[in-house]
Amino acid sequence: MNVFAIRHGETEWSLSGQHTGSTDIPLTDNGRRLAERMRSVLSRNAFKLVLCSPMQRARETCELAGCGDNVVIDSDLAEWNYGDYEGLTPKQIREVAPGWLIFRDGCPGGETPEQVGARVDRVIARARAVGGDTALFAHGHVLRVLAARWIRLSPSAGQHFLLDTGTLSVLGYYRDIPAVRVWNGPIID
Numbered sequence: 001m002n003v004f005a006i007r008h009g010e011t012e013w014s015l016s017g018q019h020t021g022s023t024d025i026p027l028t029d030n031g032r033r034l035a036e037r038m039r040s041v042l043s044r045n046a047f048k049l050v051l052c053s054p055m056q057r058a059r060e061t062c063e064l065a066g067c068g069d070n071v072v073i074d075s076d077l078a079e080w081n082y083g084d085y086e087g088l089t090p091k092q093i094r095e096v097a098p099g100w101l102i103f104r105d106g107c108p109g110g111e112t113p114e115q116v117g118a119r120v121d122r123v124i125a126r127a128r129a130v131g132g133d134t135a136l137f138a139h140g141h142v143l144r145v146l147a148a149r150w151i152r153l154s155p156s157a158g159q160h161f162l163l164d165t166g167t168l169s170v171l172g173y174y175r176d177i178p179a180v181r182v183w184n185g186p187i188i189d
Contacts, residue, residue: 002181003127003150003171004042004135005143008053008061009034010165017089020139021082021110024056031057034166035064037187041168042067048132051123053077053139061166062137071137074126076119079139083110102141103159113145117155120146140165147171151178 009031013020027035042065051074052062058077062068085093085107093100106112120142127134136146144158150171163169163184170182 001128001131001172002133003124004045004047004133005146005169005171006038006042006061006065006135006137007140007143007163007165007167007169008055008057008137009064011057013087014140014165017091018087019080019082019085019089019093020057021079021086023086027057027060031166032060032064034187035061037166038065038168041187042135045133045135047135049127049130049134050137051077051126051134052137053079053142055079055139058137058139062135065137067135067137074123076123077136077138077142078119080116080141080145081107081110083107085110101159103145103156113155113158116142116145117149120149120155124149143169147180147183151180 009027011025011027011031013025050067050071052058052071054073054075062071103113140163144161144163145155147161148155148157161183168185168187172181173179
């Protein structure tokens with residue numbers, strides 16, 4: 001089995017570097033193009049399960065990528081709750097919290113790394129229970145934690161997985177050992 005982890009396409013806030021957790025903003029025109037380009041790759045797979053964050057940027061990516069017919073909305077795939085840091089850039093946050101790192105410090109009024117880790121552990125259990133290929137449409141920070149937890153690392157290890165918008169990653173197995181097959185793969189026409 002493989003887990004296809006798809007980060008939503010570009011948004012205005014992903015361009016500006018603003019933390020976008022609960023703010024429900026749409027894709028840009030380029031974000032929609034990135035999502036449409038995934039259709040040719042994802043259509044080659046018969047997914048037993050398609051899970052998607054409830055945020056419109058993820059749902060729109062799922063739809064444009066051709067996976068919207070049997071999608072199940074899963075709030076465990078929502079982006080990190082940034083609390084007081086929602087809408088701020090890392091530079092703005094570091095002005096009030098020097099040295100801040102989300103994967104270590106979490107967000108005041110939002111989630112800790114352990115809370116996000118617990119959510120993605122539920123998603124992983126759900127995907128493994130299906131016993132076939134699964135597609136997950138979600139967000140940068142939550143998918144980075146998912147990759148870390150897939151290979152049995154702590155949620156803070158998500159800091160080691162850079163992830164661009166409109167990209168496809170694939171998690172699978174090396175023999176019976178959870179492994180990363182593809183990470184941050186651009187879709188090329």
